[in-house]
Amino acid sequence: MKIATWNVNSISVRLDQVLEWISGNRPDVLCLQEIKCVDEKFPANRFREIGYESAVFGQPTYNGVAILSHMPISDIERGFPDDQEDAHRRLIAATINTVRVVNVYIPNGSEVGSDKYQFKLGWLDQLRKFFDQKCDVNQPLALCGDFNIAPEDRDVHDPQLWAGKILCSEAEREALEKIREWGLIDVFRKHHETGGQFSWWDYRAGGFRRNHGLRIDHLWTTKILAGKCSNSWIDKIPRTFEKPSDHAPVVAEFEI
DNA sequence: ATGGTAGATACTCTA
Numbered sequence: 001m002k003i004a005t006w007n008v009n010s011i012s013v014r015l016d017q018v019l020e021w022i023s024g025n026r027p028d029v030l031c032l033q034e035i036k037c038v039d040e041k042f043p044a045n046r047f048r049e050i051g052y053e054s055a056v057f058g059q060p061t062y063n064g065v066a067i068l069s070h071m072p073i074s075d076i077e078r079g080f081p082d083d084q085e086d087a088h089r090r091l092i093a094a095t096i097n098t099v100r101v102v103n104v105y106i107p108n109g110s111e112v113g114s115d116k117y118q119f120k121l122g123w124l125d126q127l128r129k130f131f132d133q134k135c136d137v138n139q140p141l142a143l144c145g146d147f148n149i150a151p152e153d154r155d156v157h158d159p160q161l162w163a164g165k166i167l168c169s170e171a172e173r174e175a176l177e178k179i180r181e182w183g184l185i186d187v188f189r190k191h192h193e194t195g196g197q198f199s200w201w202d203y204r205a206g207g208f209r210r211n212h213g214l215r216i217d218h219l220w221t222t223k224i225l226a227g228k229c230s231n232s233w234i235d236k237i238p239r240t241f242e243k244p245s246d247h248a249p250v251v252a253e254f255e256i
Numbered sequence: 257a258t259g260g261t262a263g264a265t266a267c268t269c270t271a
Contacts, residue, residue, distance in 0.1 A: 013262090036263070060265090062269090108271055202271090203262055203271090204260035204261045206260090207260095246261090
């Protein structure tokens with residue numbers, strides 16, 4: 001079973017690239033973030049034409065997440081249980097082939113100390129509570145998405161430059177560590193010890209050309225599923241396309 | 257210390 005996650009930064013702009021990538025890679029599950037469209041505008045028919053059904057949780061202009069699969073998608077859950085109607089749409093969960101897939105677009109946080117930073121830390125607390133209340137650590141589960149956090153310095157191209165900055169600050173890393181402590185394993189790190197492997201490069205200042213990136217897109221699984229993970233990698237090829245997303249897909253394969 | 261780019265929407269906000 002192959003599971004992938006990709007922040008596409010607008011599904012309407014990136015549709016042809018996503019269709020091409022699916023055709024070339026045939027993931028069983030593809031988690032998308034920042035679709036930036038409402039449910040009615042999501043191109044579900046285009047994915048159905050190539051054999052993929054979708055579960056969508058969109059909103060106008062910002063955020064929005066979706067799960068695609070060519071296997072049956074069941075028990076779809078959208079947002080946190082106590083969300084208000086106007087809450088950011090950043091989480092969708094579903095069960096596919098016995099795996100509970102939790103797809104998240106964790107807030108960016110803007111700048112350390114800002115209101116958006118506080119919102120990010122609060123959202124991470126809510127995510128930990130979501131696992132405590134709604135998920136079973138003894139079952140196969142994958143948390144996938146754009147975490148907007150580089151967990152360690154080896155996930156950062158220039159740790160000194162980024163020290164204490166957004167995506168790398170201590171409080172963000174601690175809040176993410178609390179989620180890991182619920183019972184999740186970074187399956188990319190299970191297969192790759194070395195640093196310098198990134199999933200996001202800023203559009204500005206030639207970030208990709210200079211390899212000035214961060215590893216902020218992740219696939220973390222419960223122990224029972226991590227034990228079956230045969231490989232995980234970041235596919236940098238779509239980042240070389242014309243008009244790319246600023247993120248590359250992250251993939252993991254499981255022997256189930 | 258600052259600016260650089262991209263996307264959606266509406267002349268600005270978010271990343």
